[in-house]
Amino acid sequence: MDNIDLSIIVPVFNVEGYLKRALDSILLQLSSITYEILLIDDGxxxxxxxxxxxxxxHFPNVFVSHIENNGVAEARNLGISLSRGNYLYFMDPDDFLSDDFFEQICPNLNGKWNVLCFGYNEIKENNNTILSCRSHSYQHLGLLKKEEFRNDFIDLFKTDMMYNVWSRIYNKEFILKNNIKFPSRPIGEDTLFNFQVYQHLDNILFIDSTLYNYIAGRSGSALTEFNPRRIEIQLDELQALQKLLDQFQIEDDTLIQEIKTKIVVSAAFQISNLSLRVQEKIELLQSLVDNQAFESIFLGNRNQIIGSYKMLLRRKDISSYLRRLCIDLLASKKFRTVIFVEKLKMNPILRKIVFK
Known part of the structure; x- marks a missing residue:
């Protein structure tokens, strides 16, 4: 197949219950786009x-590579090296495309941008039955040149839509020219890949279309289970973000503080869901408070911390879990726990969630 428009790269690992839906959502698209699907089975x-x-x-444009388990980063990098399309798209195997995905992106495959960004749906489901769906879309629309993008970077990043790779399409020539690859790491590879992209970006296109369906909270997902190593990786990502802000000559500590707060809230929620004794949860939560990297968010200014997390305050699931955990902590009557709770109260975000 020559002159391919789009290479769709799908890393695959133990997703037998989701994979057919993902692939069918691609193959049933109606469009004149020429494309290939590269399935990298990661052991x-x-x-x-x-x-x-x-x-x-069954399909001549589907190509499979079976490799030993090396992680999603290596699988995607292999997909890049095998790809023949002018554009690259990275899809997760447990999600699926909207019906008009190809129809909406087809008019924009014109080579005038480094990255094309679109909106997505965040879906919660049970046994493939959709329980809830929340749409995420960009307010900044149209083509932004380098300086415009950098000027708007803080606002864009606060949307939480600039981390992932599945709500954007990449110009392959741009990726190869700048030698951009996924870093080999257990989690968080999307973020650092995009930081490389943003570092070299000449222009970026935002369109007003919701084209991807992201399945949130899937059991076994690396994003839904507590992992102390993940916190270390997220702090490494923050250092990389700070370097990017320095390169863009942006002096604004607000974004860093807000992300730190989000890390703590997310970790506390995940800890509250663990099947552990209360004392073990206390020790894990205490490690968050004692981490010097988070000292500033427990002592910080309320206006600096609140930022873009008003949405978190409305999530009843987080509130109920953390309130229940707080009762457990107080019931234990441990002196260290009292100190922890007092520190918890000092953070406006956590205080509103737990003590509401």
């Missing part, structure tokens, strides 16, 4: 590899 131990082979046997 799956379930039927995912067999499903990949089945689709390859």
């Amino acid at each position: 799956s131990s379930d039927k995912s590899g067999a499903i990949c082979d089945e689709y390859q046997s």
Whole structure:
């Protein structure tokens, strides 16, 4: 297949219950776009590899590579090296495309941008039955040149839509020219990939379309389970973000403080869901408070911290879990716990959630 418009790269690992839906959402698209699907089976131990082979046997534009388990970063980098399209799209195997995905992006495949960004739906489901759906879309629309993008970077980043790779399409020539690759790490590779992209960006296009369906909170997802290593990685990402802000000559500590607060809130929520004794939860939560990297958010100015997290304050699931945990903590009557709770009260975000 020559002159391919789009290479869709899908890293696959133990997603037998989701993979067919993802692939069908691509193959049932109606458009004149020429495309290939590169399925990189990253050592799956379930039927995912067999499903990949089945689709390859039925569709001439589906190509499968079976590799040893090296993580999503290596799988995507292999996909880049194997790709033949002018544009690159990275899709997760447990999500699915909106019906008009190709129809909406087709008029924009004109080579005039480094990155094309679009909106997405955040879906919660149970046994493939949708329970809730929240749409995320950009307020900044149209083509932004380098300086415009840098001037708007803080506002764009506060939307929480600038981390992922599945709500944007990348110009392959731009990626190869700047030698941009996914860093090999267990989690957070999307963020650092995009930081490289933003560092070299000449222009970026935002369109008013919601084209991707992201399944949030899937059991077993790296983003839904507490992992102390993840906090270390997120703090590394913050250092990389600070370097990017320095390069853009942006002096604004607000964004860093807000992200730190979000890390603490997310980690506390995940800890509250762990099947552990209360004392073990206390120790994990205490490690958050004692981490010097978070000292500023417990002592910080309220206006600096609140930022873009008003949405978190309206999430009843987080509130109920953390309030329940707080009762457990207070019931334990440990002196260290009292100190912890007092520190918790000092943070406006956590105070509103837990003591509301």
